[in-house]
Amino acid sequence: VSGGAYVLGVGIHPFGRFPDLDYRALGEAALRDALDDAGVGFGDVQGVFIGNVFEGMAKASNVLERVGLTGVPAIAVENACASGGSAFALATRFVAAGAYDVLVALGVEKAPRGFIAESGYHTWQIETGLGVNPVYFALQAHRCMTEWGITVEQLADVSVKNHAAGALNPNAMYREAMTREEVLGSKMVCEPLRLYMLCAPNDGAAAAVIVSEVEARRRGSNRAVRVRASSLASRMPGQLFIPAASEMQWDGFRPSTAHAARLAYDEAGIGPADVDVFEVQDTDSASELVAYEDLGICEPGEAGALLDSGATALGGSRPVNPSGGLLSKGEPLGASALGQVHELVLQLRGEAGSRQVDGARVGLAHVVGAGGNCSVTILSR
Amino acid sequence: MSVALPDLYRDRGDGTAVLAASRCPVCGFVVFPRQPWCPRCTGTGTEDAELGPAGTLVAFTGVHHPAPGSKVAPPYAVGLAEFEPGVRVAGLLTVPSVEGLRVGQAITVVAAPAFEERDRVHDTFRFRT
Numbered sequence: 001v002s003g004g005a006y007v008l009g010v011g012i013h014p015f016g017r018f019p020d021l022d023y024r025a026l027g028e029a030a031l032r033d034a035l036d037d038a039g040v041g042f043g044d045v046q047g048v049f050i051g052n053v054f055e056g057m058a059k060a061s062n063v064l065e066r067v068g069l070t071g072v073p074a075i076a077v078e079n080a081c082a083s084g085g086s087a088f089a090l091a092t093r094f095v096a097a098g099a100y101d102v103l104v105a106l107g108v109e110k111a112p113r114g115f116i117a118e119s120g121y122h123t124w125q126i127e128t129g130l131g132v133n134p135v136y137f138a139l140q141a142h143r144c145m146t147e148w149g150i151t152v153e154q155l156a157d158v159s160v161k162n163h164a165a166g167a168l169n170p171n172a173m174y175r176e177a178m179t180r181e182e183v184l185g186s187k188m189v190c191e192p193l194r195l196y197m198l199c200a201p202n203d204g205a206a207a208a209v210i211v212s213e214v215e216a217r218r219r220g221s222n223r224a225v226r227v228r229a230s231s232l233a234s235r236m237p238g239q240l241f242i243p244a245a246s247e248m249q250w251d252g253f254r255p256s257t258a259h260a261a262r263l264a265y266d267e268a269g270i271g272p273a274d275v276d277v278f279e280v281q282d283t284d285s286a287s288e289l290v291a292y293e294d295l296g297i298c299e300p301g302e303a304g305a306l307l308d309s310g311a312t313a314l315g316g317s318r319p320v321n322p323s324g325g326l327l328s329k330g331e332p333l334g335a336s337a338l339g340q341v342h343e344l345v346l347q348l349r350g351e352a353g354s355r356q357v358d359g360a361r362v363g364l365a366h367v368v369g370a371g372g373n374c375s376v377t378i379l380s381r
Numbered sequence: 382m383s384v385a386l387p388d389l390y391r392d393r394g395d396g397t398a399v400l401a402a403s404r405c406p407v408c409g410f411v412v413f414p415r416q417p418w419c420p421r422c423t424g425t426g427t428e429d430a431e432l433g434p435a436g437t438l439v440a441f442t443g444v445h446h447p448a449p450g451s452k453v454a455p456p457y458a459v460g461l462a463e464f465e466p467g468v469r470v471a472g473l474l475t476v477p478s479v480e481g482l483r484v485g486q487a488i489t490v491v492a493a494p495a496f497e498e499r500d501r502v503h504d505t506f507r508f509r510t
Binding site for chain 1: 402503
């Protein structure tokens, strides 16, 4: 992002379940909210990238039906749980490269409830019960327990921590605090993961108006947040995840989160110690702990101790998921990364209210999912 | 109608089976299931390799919720087994529960029923604990 790109405004439609609203309506709400926040009319927008997984053809321009058919490029990006992050990265890069001055990245989703039926697995995996994501999250969680000494109580505590923050977020689906006992008493899904340790696919939308440095200066906005890095990665061979059946360790292997994080830190010229607030992919409790390590928030094997110290809770020294994370917001796949950007922009502007991280100047957002597709975004005041 | 289970394993006829994998002759990378191209060094022309029948259990999970499209009903158990250092495959266990299992215990690859459909039993590989 060498040429400079700025987030001039953000918008959101609450995450939840809205059977009476289609994706066009959700997208419109988030887009209008972002335009209002930025003080930009849609007539000034030169293109739109939309992150979405589940809708059909021409979905990007279909959302624009409700805002304005101005003839600008309207491009949909499907990249699993990193769809919104990919839309944001593409818009950011186009702006930084000087191709456009004002773009919008929008994420919108109406995700079916429960296990995601189609994540790219092969037929033999699907038919033999090996074709659903929580099986692999559970294997990962079990290894966190045996290799790092993570306990089921700590897995519950990640959910407790994020629900405590989510209770303060009007855009979250679950806005109630939860106790460790409630998490441990919820239905077993894939051992050791229980229902309240897994995020719920749902509906939602979020958007960001991204402008060039020239445009940010011209508009004289002191609320613009700088995009310091926006990196993308996919899986390397041997990553046991969706839809791989095998895991192979080899020299040079890097999980896609660690890969994207390295690219982002290098691009921003900072390290994890310089980040004041993190929004990470807590698809399940163990995934958040793995992200601590892969993003460099802690040393290998130290995730449990970091959690226990309270550092990653709201009010701690290394706050992770002050929005409540996906565990309390739910995961509208294409929108989740833009939801993180929305949260970080509020945090960096000092507008996060009861969730405010004091003095936050640098924030990092991370999503990862099927195919190992991953995006890491670093924003600064 | 047959089910699209590819050639994932070879039944050795002695109650055990081996997994049909590929090894890259250039970089040595092992991949399962079998495929002719190497995902690491991007070369083509991998050689057949077999994993097992003996392996070690690295991780496991008991599945309690029906998986969309699955013909295997819960509860069932899935294990991650290691066959060579760093070479691991996820597969069904022969037991339906992870009760009493421990990491590091030996497993044996076997050919065993996966599910029954229209009075026909379809086999797959499983890890016998």
